[in-house]
Amino acid sequence: MEMIYGFLESLPFSMFHYDFMKNAFLASxxxxxxxxxxxxxxxxxxxxxxxxxxxxxxxxxxxxxxxLGLNDPLFxxxxxxxFLGLVITRVxxxxxxxxxxxxxxxxxxxxxxxIVILSASGGFAKYSAYLIGDILTVGQKDLLVIAGVLLVxxxxxxxxxxxxxxxxxxxxxxASRGVRVLLVxxxxxxxxxxxxxxxxxxVGILLINSLLILPAAAARNIAGGAGxxxxxxxxxxxISSLVGLTVSYIWNTSAGATxxxxxxxxxxxxxxxxxxxx
Amino acid sequence: xxxxxxxxxxxxxxxxxxxxxxNTVHHQDSLTVVTSFYPVYLLAQEVTAGAKGIHLVNxxxxxxxxxxxYEMTIGDRKLLENADIFLINGGGMEQFLEQAxxxxxxxxxxxxxxxxSLLEEEMHHHHACENEDACVHxxxxxxxxxxxxxxxxxxxxxxxxxxxxxxxxxxxxxxxGNPHIWLSPExxxxxxxxxxxxxAESDPAEADLFAANLERFRQExxxxxxxxxxxxIPFGEKAAVFHEGFAYLAEWFGMEAEIGIFADxxxxxxxxxxxxxxxxxxxxQIHFFLAAGDNGEKYAKALAVEVGEKMVVLDPLTMGPDxxxxxxxxxxxxxxxxxxxxHWKERER
Numbered sequence: 001m002e003m004i005y006g007f008l009e010s011l012p013f014s015m016f017h018y019d020f021m022k023n024a025f026l027a028s029x030x031x032x033x034x035x036x037x038x039x040x041x042x043x044x045x046x047x048x049x050x051x052x053x054x055x056x057x058x059x060x061x062x063x064x065x066x067x068l069g070l071n072d073p074l075f076x077x078x079x080x081x082x083f084l085g086l087v088i089t090r091v092x093x094x095x096x097x098x099x100x101x102x103x104x105x106x107x108x109x110x111x112x113x114x115i116v117i118l119s120a121s122g123g124f125a126k127y128s129a130y131l132i133g134d135i136l137t138v139g140q141k142d143l144l145v146i147a148g149v150l151l152v153x154x155x156x157x158x159x160x161x162x163x164x165x166x167x168x169x170x171x172x173x174x175a176s177r178g179v180r181v182l183l184v185x186x187x188x189x190x191x192x193x194x195x196x197x198x199x200x201x202x203v204g205i206l207l208i209n210s211l212l213i214l215p216a217a218a219a220r221n222i223a224g225g226a227g228x229x230x231x232x233x234x235x236x237x238x239i240s241s242l243v244g245l246t247v248s249y250i251w252n253t254s255a256g257a258t259x260x261x262x263x264x265x266x267x268x269x270x271x272x273x274x275x276x277x278x
Numbered sequence: 279x280x281x282x283x284x285x286x287x288x289x290x291x292x293x294x295x296x297x298x299x300x301n302t303v304h305h306q307d308s309l310t311v312v313t314s315f316y317p318v319y320l321l322a323q324e325v326t327a328g329a330k331g332i333h334l335v336n337x338x339x340x341x342x343x344x345x346x347x348y349e350m351t352i353g354d355r356k357l358l359e360n361a362d363i364f365l366i367n368g369g370g371m372e373q374f375l376e377q378a379x380x381x382x383x384x385x386x387x388x389x390x391x392x393x394x395s396l397l398e399e400e401m402h403h404h405h406a407c408e409n410e411d412a413c414v415h416x417x418x419x420x421x422x423x424x425x426x427x428x429x430x431x432x433x434x435x436x437x438x439x440x441x442x443x444x445x446x447x448x449x450x451x452x453x454x455g456n457p458h459i460w461l462s463p464e465x466x467x468x469x470x471x472x473x474x475x476x477x478a479e480s481d482p483a484e485a486d487l488f489a490a491n492l493e494r495f496r497q498e499x500x501x502x503x504x505x506x507x508x509x510x511i512p513f514g515e516k517a518a519v520f521h522e523g524f525a526y527l528a529e530w531f532g533m534e535a536e537i538g539i540f541a542d543x544x545x546x547x548x549x550x551x552x553x554x555x556x557x558x559x560x561x562x563q564i565h566f567f568l569a570a571g572d573n574g575e576k577y578a579k580a581l582a583v584e585v586g587e588k589m590v591v592l593d594p595l596t597m598g599p600d601x602x603x604x605x606x607x608x609x610x611x612x613x614x615x616x617x618x619x620x621h622w623k624e625r626e627r
Binding site for chain 2: 017250
């Protein structure tokens with residue numbers, strides 16, 4: 001850790017004089033690439049609002065945690081997020097309604113349920129810290145936790161990459177090749193749920209959904225094949241988080257929102273490039 | 279289809295029957311006193327301890343925290359309709375008050391901040407307080423109590439408005455001020471006095487009890503103030519505060535609130551703001567990072583770590599205990615003092 005800190009300090013940026021900026025920087029380079037990868041699949045599968053639904057379900061998770069008398073609602077958040085993800089895939093697989101509708105139904109229901117539980121028990125002023133994350137406040141220990149969780153996610157991603165890709169292209173094709181479609185999808189939503197719930201405390205709900213969708217969407221504008229799609233998304237995620245962080249430092253603006261805006265700018269740039277190419 | 283209709287109808291009837299809430303039933307033989315939120319409730323509790331003719335209810339749920347963006351619920355409206363006296367903190371804390379007034383024009387409202395000087399609201403981040411006069415401005419022209427009471431004698435709404443007009447200047451000031459006065463023991467005692475005087479008027483039979491309670495409470499606040507002087511923190515230490523009300527705690531501890539960062543749902547400090555605060559904290563050698571266990575805590579922690587300090591988590595008294603246990607202003611404020619003292623001793627070691 002000291003080594004990394006030392007290296008960052010040796011860079012010619014005044015923002016790295018501060019430990020909290022170093023931590024924010026490290027947290028962004030840990031979190032954003034993973035979200036970009038997960039995002040590529042979310043975008044392919046038309047699940048752009050899935051993470052939003054998960055983020056909102058964090059309310060419910062906190063509410064349940066309060067009802068159960070847990071001190072740290074994180075476990076309730078994780079459990080409920082995973083549960084919600086699984087239910088959404090289940091209902092989606094039944095093919096009665098389109099996936100955006102399913103996600104929206106569950107998102108609203110989870111949000112409302114969370115607010116009802118929390119309003120009955122006296123509002124969530126006490127727990128708002130879990131929902132309104134700020135990347136500038138990531139501590140050193142938090143970084144280790146994030147790194148641990150993300151490592152597992154990266155490994156899972158590497159293992160599941162091919163089946164996931166196949167499922168996202170065509171479910172029946174994947175099934176005919178011996179891929180257990182539902183299982184793969186379930187693991188995917190569980191990964192997203194865990195990534196969202198673990199990082200929401202530091203990143204905040206606004207940033208999470210944008211980090212998941214915007215880099216992937218921007219990459220899709222210009223990428224040629226599946227491989228370059230994933231790489232471009234990862235690079236875009238890194239660029240938007242680092243540029244966003246630096247700009248927010250210089251312009252005195254909110255770090256999270258500036259990162260989101262940078263990603264949005266990338267989307268419009270790539271959109272224009274994509275149009276010109278055609 | 280018909281079955282469904284009958285079913286729905288019976289559900290509606292059932293719900294309507296449930297709608298009569300036990301809490302809001304008017305207590306005929308006693309005075310229903312509603313407090314706007316927990317700190318006022320806590321003070322009112324101190325004053326009315328043992329009073330049989332007082333039915334004391336707190337309006338905003340004890341877990342709400344500060345009332346800045348509070349919106350009244352249906353339950354609150356019902357509560358106020360049945361209330362005889364509404365005790366508010368005042369100083370601009372109850373921004374929903376106009377709603378309440380519009381609904382219950384005959385409600386007697388007691389502003390517990392009446393005649394109490396407020397600290398200035400905005401401390402801004404870093405060095406806004408270089409000039410101490412600008413930071414701690416007291417209203418020296420405090421009103422005499424007898425005088426205040428003449429005004430409160432008239433319970434009618436119109437009269438209250440006249441009263442507000444007369445003192446426009448003072449009220450303007452109050453709205454600019456920092457309303458978290460209960461965090462200053464000295465001011466909390468004055469608030470309790472305002473409560474006791476108002477209640478004694480409405481319930482003269484128990485006036486003596488209120489006076490005795492007030493006296494006990496006043497002694498407790500004096501003990502708190504004496505305690506702050508005993509603690510060996512050098513006078514003029516500077517503090518960074520992460521809760522708007524903690525300027526009052528800092529004042530009580532004999533510290534200057536030099537840096538203030540107040541985050542909420544809609545406001546998060548930028549990287550530059552934090553960086554400047556960190557520089558300020560280093561320059562001013564700030565040893566006290568006072569946070570409440572809310573959204574500001576993470577910023578306190580980040581800044582404290584930044585300069586190699588530990589943050590101190592203090593209690594803003596805005597939330598009640600989870601269970602229905604006895605709560606005491608003295609005990610909770612003493613715990614605040616002790617937390618600061620502990621931090622200081624650990625530092626010295």
